[in-house]
Amino acid sequence: MFAGGILTSLLGRFATQSLLAAHGRDIKMNERLAYLIMVVSVPIIWVLTIEISGAPSFLIPPPGMVADILWSEQGNLLFHTRITIVTALTGYAVANVIAIALSVSFLYLPWLEALAIPWTVVIKNVPFVTIATIMIIILGDTPLPKIIIVVLVTFFPILANVTKGLKSADSVLLDRMQTLDSSQWGIFTKVRWPSALPYYIAAHEIAFTGSIIGAVVAEWLFAREGLGALIVRGMSQYRADRVWAVTMLASALAVGAYLLVKVIERYLFRWQVEDLT
Secondary structure: OHHHHHHHHHHHHHHHHHHHHOOOOOOOOOHHHHHHHHHHHHHHHHHHHHHHHOOOOOOOOOHHHHHHHHHHOHHHHHHHHHHHHHHHHHHHHHHHHHHHHHHHHHHHOHHHHHHHHHHHHHHHHOOHHHHHHHHHHHHOOOHHHHHHHHHHHHHHHHHHHHHHHHHOOOHHHHHHHHHOOOOHHHHHHHHHHHHHHHHHHHHHHHHHHHHHHHHHHHHHHHOOOOHHHHHHHHHHOOOHHHHHHHHHHHHHHHHHHHHHHHHHHHHHOHHHHHHHO
16 A cells, blocks of 8 residues: 555656646656656556565565665676676677678678578577577587577667668769769768668667677576576576566666667767757
C-alpha cells in the first residue's frame, strides 16, 4: 500500500507539471524527466509485483536484497563487468571495421554486393548456439569465440544502415562534384559519407546496445568469466538475488550504451537542433 501511495503521488505530481507546461504550447515531456520517472518506477513496480503475486524471495527477491548483493559483492561484480565490457567493445570495433569496409566496397564493386548478400543472410540466420558450439570446439576456451558472437550480433545493423546511407547521397550533389572534376575520395568524404552518417549513428542505437547483450549471451553459453557466467553460476546455486543483481547490472550497461550514442548524436547534429529552436 505504501508503494502504491508513492506511485499515485508521483503520477499526480507529474500530471500537474505536464498541465502547467502545456499552457500555451504543445505537451512535450523532457527526456531527462522520462528517464527519471523510469528509474523511480522500476523499484515501485517491483515491490507492487511482489505484493500482488505473493512470490517468495527465492523467486522474486525484493530490491533491498538485490541492492545488498550489488554492494557486498561489488569487487567481484566489477571484475566480471570489466571482462564483459572489454569483450563487447572489442567485438563491436571489429564489427564496425568489417561492416564499413564491406559497405564501401559494395558502393564501388556492385558485383561484390550481389555475391556477399546471400552469405550474410545465411550467416545471420544460423542460430548463435550452433555457431558458439562450433567456435568453442575449434578455438577452445578463449576470448575469441565470445568476440565472434558479438561481431555477429552487431555486424548486420551496421552493414545495412551504412550501405543504405552511402547510396542515399543526393544525386544533384554527386553530379556537381563530378562536374567540378572532384576525386572519388573527395566525393566520398564530402557527399557520400555525410549522407551515410545519420544512418550510421542510427545503427549504433541498436548495435552498440546489442554488443553488451551479445557479450552476456556469449558468456552465458560457454565462458567462465563475465556477467553471463555469473548468471549461470547464480542459477546453478539457486541464488535468484544474484541473478537479478547481474541482470540489473547488464541492463544498466545496455541503457548506458544507448544514452552514450544519443549524446554523440546530439553533438554531431547539434546544428539541426539549433535550426529548430
